[in-house]
Amino acid sequence: MTKLKSRGSILKFYSWIPLFVLFISVMNEFDFNYLNLKYFSFNFPFILIFFFTLKDFKNFDYILVFIAGLINDTVVGLPLGISSLSYLLICIATSYFRNITIRPNPIKDWFYFLFIISLINSINYSILTLFFSFSLVLMNYIVNTFFTFLFYIIFVSIFKYYLKGLND
Amino acid sequence: MASSRDDFIIAIRSAFLKKSTQQKFSLLTLVSASIFVVLLSSLDFRAVRLLKMGINEFIYRSSFVISIPENFIKQTFIDVVEYTTFHKKYKKDKEELNELRSSNISSEIIQYENKELKELINDYVSSSDKILAKIIVDHDSPFLKSIIINKGSKDNIKIGTNVYDQAYLVGRVIEVNYKTSRVLLLSDLNSNVPVTIAPQNIQAIITGSGDNFGQVKYIKDGLSQKFSEKSIVYTSGTGAIFKSGIPIGILKAADKDAENKVYVEFYSDFSQLKYVFAEVVTKKEIQNSDNNSSVDAENKNPMDAKLKILEDEIKIIEDSNSRFKQENENLKSEINDLNNEISKIEGQILSQKNIINQFNIDKQELKFLRLNLIHGHKCRKTFLNTKGYIVGTSDYKDCVLSKE
Numbered sequence: 001m002t003k004l005k006s007r008g009s010i011l012k013f014y015s016w017i018p019l020f021v022l023f024i025s026v027m028n029e030f031d032f033n034y035l036n037l038k039y040f041s042f043n044f045p046f047i048l049i050f051f052f053t054l055k056d057f058k059n060f061d062y063i064l065v066f067i068a069g070l071i072n073d074t075v076v077g078l079p080l081g082i083s084s085l086s087y088l089l090i091c092i093a094t095s096y097f098r099n100i101t102i103r104p105n106p107i108k109d110w111f112y113f114l115f116i117i118s119l120i121n122s123i124n125y126s127i128l129t130l131f132f133s134f135s136l137v138l139m140n141y142i143v144n145t146f147f148t149f150l151f152y153i154i155f156v157s158i159f160k161y162y163l164k165g166l167n168d
Numbered sequence: 169m170a171s172s173r174d175d176f177i178i179a180i181r182s183a184f185l186k187k188s189t190q191q192k193f194s195l196l197t198l199v200s201a202s203i204f205v206v207l208l209s210s211l212d213f214r215a216v217r218l219l220k221m222g223i224n225e226f227i228y229r230s231s232f233v234i235s236i237p238e239n240f241i242k243q244t245f246i247d248v249v250e251y252t253t254f255h256k257k258y259k260k261d262k263e264e265l266n267e268l269r270s271s272n273i274s275s276e277i278i279q280y281e282n283k284e285l286k287e288l289i290n291d292y293v294s295s296s297d298k299i300l301a302k303i304i305v306d307h308d309s310p311f312l313k314s315i316i317i318n319k320g321s322k323d324n325i326k327i328g329t330n331v332y333d334q335a336y337l338v339g340r341v342i343e344v345n346y347k348t349s350r351v352l353l354l355s356d357l358n359s360n361v362p363v364t365i366a367p368q369n370i371q372a373i374i375t376g377s378g379d380n381f382g383q384v385k386y387i388k389d390g391l392s393q394k395f396s397e398k399s400i401v402y403t404s405g406t407g408a409i410f411k412s413g414i415p416i417g418i419l420k421a422a423d424k425d426a427e428n429k430v431y432v433e434f435y436s437d438f439s440q441l442k443y444v445f446a447e448v449v450t451k452k453e454i455q456n457s458d459n460n461s462s463v464d465a466e467n468k469n470p471m472d473a474k475l476k477i478l479e480d481e482i483k484i485i486e487d488s489n490s491r492f493k494q495e496n497e498n499l500k501s502e503i504n505d506l507n508n509e510i511s512k513i514e515g516q517i518l519s520q521k522n523i524i525n526q527f528n529i530d531k532q533e534l535k536f537l538r539l540n541l542i543h544g545h546k547c548r549k550t551f552l553n554t555k556g557y558i559v560g561t562s563d564y565k566d567c568v569l570s571k572e
Contacts, residue, residue, distance in 0.1 A: 027227070080209035
């Protein structure tokens, strides 16, 4: 009985891992910036949110995604609500994509992801420069989008492995 | 056509409004909430500001704790890189330290004189206390260059407080919470600092480039040609945003493709900051007193201080002189030792050359003897072989060797 209980709590913890990782990544800005590679950066929360909301993962609550966005804004120093909006736009996009997709295809997902993050980064850039008069380097956004797109396929294979473990 | 449009509308409506069983709010509600938050954060209400300060305090501390493992990896990576260049850097630093020690003495004198002159010009003295602050969050974001320090309004930090790395300017405070503050680094695109470029004495503004260097902007056309590499850039104090005379960096050679662009290499490496100094400035009125004795005492103190500094300077110069003499002696003896070694090695080389020559001769002789045994009869002059040569002659030897 005790064994079953402990197994249940481990499973519960295991199923919450994506959210823990999301919160850690927004607080930590996990992006290898210290490597000092020129322009190199990628947006890990975008990949995580896109994948798990596309899969309609049961513990990925939208309100928690919203809070994660607020935390990210505070840590990075952006006006509050910008990242939340970006993250929720990803959720809308994945929800729409899920509704119109009959046969899921990883390559289609990947290019749809590129389209979505390009759109969201454009919206972000526009809001920050037009409404908040921030000076930003557009090249940084383009490179960030590109690397996020590239890293998507790597992280997706890890996440799939995780989901497989959860189903087993 | 109409049906595909309907499908699209249904899919969009479903995406916005449909709540799954585990979702507490629909996406439309949350998107509206985030737009509302964006609008609120753009308006500077007191209640919003206080709420934001509270959130900041909590999240900065949490971020500091959560960043510990990544910071450890980052520090290890930096340490490994540093160790590889450690010895070179050590030698360079040692030389620089000696130079700096002597220049520090003269700068102290100048500072003292500067203070005296300021006291004469103004009716107040701005005394400043530099408080040490620890950097609790530094993510080196590619978009915004800022750091969070563990000092806030509780420690008299205000918006605009200058922040230093030792004596070098790092940036200024742009957001103050109760026990934390956000510092906008000079490298950020939104940072503008009025500066003077010495020795040309040109006024300009340095803006961040988003990278680890700044760019000189807003200077008259043609003045940029006057710049020489290694010109020093320091704050001019114009606009009273930054104090005057704070060193920032040196001019850097511009890229060939980027004409008319002048860059500044900052003295401080913003990616390596651990602790910084925040300068809390307080203004004190000077009390004019007629008491001559107190004036004498004030005059006496600066003189004493100057004399003490000069004495120190002499002491340092004498020390360095004696050190140079000692080093000179050491070098002379080293040169003598090296000369002796060179002559020894030359002798060795000569004897080795002789051995090699002898060896070559022996080798040639052996070859001849071997071939002579095999082909000697073909080269020897006999009754039947009239074309041969007499044994022992050089022609005979050549003939034998040619048979190989």
